[in-house]
Amino acid sequence: MTVQRRIPLAKALSDVDTRQREISEYIDRNKDRFVEKLRILCQQPSVSAQNLGMTGAAQLVERFLKETGFTTESFSPTHGPPIIFGELLSKHGSKTLLVYNHYDVQPVEPVDLWTHPPFSAAVDDGRIYARGASDNKGNIVSRLMAIEAFQKVRGDVPCNIKWVVEGEEEIGSPHFAEFIAKYKGRLTGESAIWEFGGLDYDDRPLVTLGLKGMLYVEFKVQTALKDSHSARAAVVENPAWRLVRMLDTIQDEDGRILIEGWYDDVKPFTAEELEVIRSMPLEEHSIRDELGIKSFLYGLTGFEFKKAFYGSPTANIAGIWSGYTGPGHKTVLPSVARAKMDFRLVPDQDPARLAGKLKQHLARHGFEDIEVSLQAENPAARTPISSPIAKIAARAGKEVFHKEPVTLVTSAASGPMHYFTNTLRLPTVAIGCNHPRSNTHAPDENQRIDVFVQGAKWIAKVIEDFAKSSE
Amino acid sequence: MTVQRRIPLAKALSDVDTRQREISEYIDRNKDRFVEKLRILCQQPSVSAQNLGMTGAAQLVERFLKETGFTTESFSPTHGPPIIFGELLSKHGSKTLLVYNHYDVQPVEPVDLWTHPPFSAAVDDGRIYARGASDNKGNIVSRLMAIEAFQKVRGDVPCNIKWVVEGEEEIGSPHFAEFIAKYKGRLTGESAIWEFGGLDYDDRPLVTLGLKGMLYVEFKVQTALKDSHSARAAVVENPAWRLVRMLDTIQDEDGRILIEGWYDDVKPFTAEELEVIRSMPLEEHSIRDELGIKSFLYGLTGFEFKKAFYGSPTANIAGIWSGYTGPGHKTVLPSVARAKMDFRLVPDQDPARLAGKLKQHLARHGFEDIEVSLQAENPAARTPISSPIAKIAARAGKEVFHKEPVTLVTSAASGPMHYFTNTLRLPTVAIGCNHPRSNTHAPDENQRIDVFVQGAKWIAKVIEDFAKSSE
Numbered sequence: 042m043t044v045q046r047r048i049p050l051a052k053a054l055s056d057v058d059t060r061q062r063e064i065s066e067y068i069d070r071n072k073d074r075f076v077e078k079l080r081i082l083c084q085q086p087s088v089s090a091q092n093l094g095m096t097g098a099a100q101l102v103e104r105f106l107k108e109t110g111f112t113t114e115s116f117s118p119t120h121g122p123p124i125i126f127g128e129l130l131s132k133h134g135s136k137t138l139l140v141y142n143h144y145d146v147q148p149v150e151p152v153d154l155w156t157h158p159p160f161s162a163a164v165d166d167g168r169i170y171a172r173g174a175s176d177n178k179g180n181i182v183s184r185l186m187a188i189e190a191f192q193k194v195r196g197d198v199p200c201n202i203k204w205v206v207e208g209e210e211e212i213g214s215p216h217f218a219e220f221i222a223k224y225k226g227r228l229t230g231e232s233a234i235w236e237f238g239g240l241d242y243d244d245r246p247l248v249t250l251g252l253k254g255m256l257y258v259e260f261k262v263q264t265a266l267k268d269s270h271s272a273r274a275a276v277v278e279n280p281a282w283r284l285v286r287m288l289d290t291i292q293d294e295d296g297r298i299l300i301e302g303w304y305d306d307v308k309p310f311t312a313e314e315l316e317v318i319r320s321m322p323l324e325e326h327s328i329r330d331e332l333g334i335k336s337f338l339y340g341l342t343g344f345e346f347k348k349a350f351y352g353s354p355t356a357n358i359a360g361i362w363s364g365y366t367g368p369g370h371k372t373v374l375p376s377v378a379r380a381k382m383d384f385r386l387v388p389d390q391d392p393a394r395l396a397g398k399l400k401q402h403l404a405r406h407g408f409e410d411i412e413v414s415l416q417a418e419n420p421a422a423r424t425p426i427s428s429p430i431a432k433i434a435a436r437a438g439k440e441v442f443h444k445e446p447v448t449l450v451t452s453a454a455s456g457p458m459h460y461f462t463n464t465l466r467l468p469t470v471a472i473g474c475n476h477p478r479s480n481t482h483a484p485d486e487n488q489r490i491d492v493f494v495q496g497a498k499w500i501a502k503v504i505e506d507f508a509k510s511s512e
Numbered sequence: 513m514t515v516q517r518r519i520p521l522a523k524a525l526s527d528v529d530t531r532q533r534e535i536s537e538y539i540d541r542n543k544d545r546f547v548e549k550l551r552i553l554c555q556q557p558s559v560s561a562q563n564l565g566m567t568g569a570a571q572l573v574e575r576f577l578k579e580t581g582f583t584t585e586s587f588s589p590t591h592g593p594p595i596i597f598g599e600l601l602s603k604h605g606s607k608t609l610l611v612y613n614h615y616d617v618q619p620v621e622p623v624d625l626w627t628h629p630p631f632s633a634a635v636d637d638g639r640i641y642a643r644g645a646s647d648n649k650g651n652i653v654s655r656l657m658a659i660e661a662f663q664k665v666r667g668d669v670p671c672n673i674k675w676v677v678e679g680e681e682e683i684g685s686p687h688f689a690e691f692i693a694k695y696k697g698r699l700t701g702e703s704a705i706w707e708f709g710g711l712d713y714d715d716r717p718l719v720t721l722g723l724k725g726m727l728y729v730e731f732k733v734q735t736a737l738k739d740s741h742s743a744r745a746a747v748v749e750n751p752a753w754r755l756v757r758m759l760d761t762i763q764d765e766d767g768r769i770l771i772e773g774w775y776d777d778v779k780p781f782t783a784e785e786l787e788v789i790r791s792m793p794l795e796e797h798s799i800r801d802e803l804g805i806k807s808f809l810y811g812l813t814g815f816e817f818k819k820a821f822y823g824s825p826t827a828n829i830a831g832i833w834s835g836y837t838g839p840g841h842k843t844v845l846p847s848v849a850r851a852k853m854d855f856r857l858v859p860d861q862d863p864a865r866l867a868g869k870l871k872q873h874l875a876r877h878g879f880e881d882i883e884v885s886l887q888a889e890n891p892a893a894r895t896p897i898s899s900p901i902a903k904i905a906a907r908a909g910k911e912v913f914h915k916e917p918v919t920l921v922t923s924a925a926s927g928p929m930h931y932f933t934n935t936l937r938l939p940t941v942a943i944g945c946n947h948p949r950s951n952t953h954a955p956d957e958n959q960r961i962d963v964f965v966q967g968a969k970w971i972a973k974v975i976e977d978f979a980k981s982s983e
Contacts, residue, residue: 090839090840212840212841213840213841253743255843257841257843259841264805265803265804265805266802266803266804266805267802267803269803270925270953271826271828271830271854271856272724272856272923272924272925272926273799273821273924274826274827274828274854274856275767275809275820275821275824275826275856275924276799276808276809276812276817276820276821277799277803277805277808277809278805278808278809279828279829281829281831281832282759282763282829285756285759285760285829285832286760286765288753288756289756289757289760292753294757296746328744328747328748331737331738332736332737332738332740332748332847333736333737334735334736334737334748334749337747337748338746338747338748338749341747346747349746349747350744350746350747353746355742355745355746356745357742357745357750357843357845358750358752358753358756358834358835358846359742359835359836359841359842359843359844359845359846360752360834360835360836360837360842360844360846361752361756361832361833361834361835361837361849362832362833362834362837363829363831363832363833364829364830364831364832364852365830365831365852366831366832366833366850366852368561369561369683369684369887370683370684370728370730370830370852370854370887370888371830371831371852372726372728372828372830372854372926373830373831374828374830375829375830375831376803378832379837381835381836381837381841381842383742383745383841383843385742385743385745385746416840416841417841452743453743453744453746454741454743455743455843482741
């Protein structure tokens with residue numbers, strides 16, 4: 042950096058352009074090899090929910106990182122697959138960028154809806170079809186491509202890189218806290234890049250600055266040791282009725298959560314965030330068309346629709362079941378009824394406090410016998426719009442894709458980003474090589490190869506600019 | 513009968529005793545052969561819900577009836593397995609007794625909980641183990657045994673017998689109305705014997721005089737064409753919430769059904785029925801022990817418990833399901849939610865009228881979009897306590913089992929008995945060879961061989977006494 046100050050500006054800029062072009066050209070020259078690398082990673086199943094292929098995938102990720110120059114460690118939590126931690130020190134740069142990805146994937150079911158077998162990683166029409174091709178293996182290999190380019194072209198990376206690749210993101214990162222607790226002292230740096238990101242429907246680069254939090258609970262109501270013939274319904278309590286009555290106390294028909302104090306800690310959007318939200322693209326018509334619905338809840342539309350989408354705490358019944366659910370009729374009085382609920386949280390709602398409020402709510406309404414098991418507790422994550430890394434990511438996206446970037450104050454989805462933003466206090470942006478028709482979590486998941494390549498250039502540019510930035 | 517009046521009473525009674533003893537002795541001598549016959553029928557699967565083995569079972573039943581002297585017809589409804597109708601005319605008796613049974617059985621699942629394979633009909637410890645051994649094949653063959661005894665010992669049956677054996681009882685008799693409509697003119701007689709019955713826990717003979725009715729419905733709430741990521745919960749309607757809110761309008765926490773006019777046509781128990789109910793054994797402790805519960809709904813106990821059990825219309829959630837119901841957590845916003853409900857009815861509630869009231873209720877509460885499909889509609893059935901056949905059955909039970917019989921004004925269960933009591937206007941009693949530990953509808957269903965044999969004698973005595981009775 043100091044060197045640049047001593048040479049004329051035009052020459053310096055031209056050098057920068059040249060150096061960037063070399064990185065881009067390396068990526069273009071080597072893309073076929075990285076497509077093959079991604080295919081190899083995709084052909085290795087890694088379904089965390091089914092404990093399928095996890096060790097093999099972890100080993101493959103660790104090998105890829107090693108091959109790119111990282112020193113690696115495989116951290117084994119008390120249960121579950123390892124978390125791969127890689128460090129790559131810069132010879133000249135002093136700044137440190139953290140990177141988060143995950144090597145686990147969603148289950149492939151229903152398999153019969155896939156055009157290409159989900160672990161074949163077939164290349165067709167400019168895409169790689171595989172479970173995990175987009176979420177999240179495409180991003181892993183795209184980033185590897187960017188980092189290798191620096192290593193091969195310059196023999197160095199512009200900044201230190203600390204890379205965390207976990208294997209349980211798709212099941213709620215149940216052991217990630219263990220890793221953070223142990224590695225906290227080493228997970229230092231100035232900024233971080235989150236796992237996902239990419240283009241919107243108009244091929245504009247998306248820079249996402251936050252995630253909603255989540256409290257995921259399962260309720261169990263048991264009223265007897267075993268099911269009865271429903272002839273007993275006049276005298277034996279039905280747990281499904283009890284569950285229905287309990288659930289109906291949680292939210293009113295206007296979507297307001299009725300648990301006392303639920304909204305106490307909600308931090309409203311700042312004026313700056315609201316301004317960005319106003320400009321954020323969230324196409325009502327595309328969601329309406331996809332779902333075949335005429336309108337949204339409570340008649341939401343426009344700015345109010347976006348504010349609710351990105352800013353409302355929610356209470357969602359993700360699953361409910363009891364009794365006989367097969368074809369035809371069976372007259373059973375069930376002994377057990379269950380429901381799963383995900384509560385999406387916003388800053389600064391604390392999932393542990395809210396879990397307590399939920400239990401108090403149950404007790405207050407006479408449902409203290411209902412078992413509540415907590416299956417996930419993530420607070421929301423939010424990086425300020427004014428963060429240097431947010432600006433670097435947006436500017437780099439514009440340069441690589443030649444389109445005005447879109448900044449998302451937050452996604453409406455959730456994840457463990459709060460470990461980076463809240464625990465490690467790292468400004469964190471989600472950028473990557475995803476595209477909106479990648480069928481993430483669905484059959485025929487795919488990775489567009491052109492975005493995979495351009496995404497690598499975007500990451501490379503962010504690494505370069507981040508390393509140079511003074512903040 | 514006239515003959516008997518001309519001979520001295522003692523001689524006549526002695527003759528009657530002798531004649532009865534001969535029937536009983538025939539049954540005892542031939543019981544092993546009938547055990548084998550029952551085993552053959554049990555080894556033939558006939559799971560109506562799965563359309564498994566229905567034709568073979570129907571043919572077997574028809575053959576058995578033919579072998580016992582019946583002329584038979586196999587009635588094929590528009591769909592589903594045939595209904596076997598057999599007629600056996602008495603040479604000397606003029607009265608006609610109708611008999612109802614069913615040859616279909618419940619599914620065998622869960623198979624791994626069976627000690628003996630469910631279609632092996634293994635004989636062990638004085639019992640035949642098989643799906644259907646008790647419900648309802650044991651009763652069919654026990655009755656065959658009684659009728660054959662008359663044929664072989666006397667060359668005649670004391671009265672005409674019209675026997676209906678259907679194949680869809682376990683799935684709600686969806687085509688039985690077709691049979692009744694076509695055969696109504698031929699289904700004439702003075703009384704009828706229903707499919708089930710037998711002994712209570714103290715080996716006392718049970719005479720059951722009625723069944724509750726049933727309205728079985730399935731609700732479907734659909735709010736979108738496909739499931740969404742639950743990140744959309746702030747703006748896209750969740751059908752599970754809508755279902756919960758709707759269900760919570762149907763019944764209050766005291767078990768009162770809130771559908772307008774639901775109780776309008778309820779005919780209270782008569783004073784005579786209440787007197788019998790007071791003496792009816794319904795052991796609270798055995799149900800409490802079986803289910804591991806401390807108390808019953810609303811603190812019901814004693815007479816109030818029995819009145820509710822036998823006399824209350826009920827609204828039971830037999831099944832509810834939506835979204836993700838597997839292990840772990842998945843954040844889905846479902847597009848469809850469903851529930852199955854069985855409403856038990858009492859005299860004189862009309863299921864068709866109540867179905868209309870239910871739909872009006874939904875409309876009144878803003879749930880007119882919720883689909884309601886009717887899966888079964890049976891009114892309640894009730895034979896008066898004072899019916900001659902009720903008295904004959906009780907008296908015969910006492911003679912055969914040497915225990916005071918128990919009359920049940922009604923069962924809390926349901927079935928198509930109303931076709932006999934209401935449509936055909938036949939006083940109908942449920943008696944048979946069941947016993948309370950027969951695991952009906954459960955794994956290890958079994959038929960006690962001693963009750964199977966004694967039940968045949970009971971039926972024989974009822975046939976004899978019915979034929980002789982002047983009413």
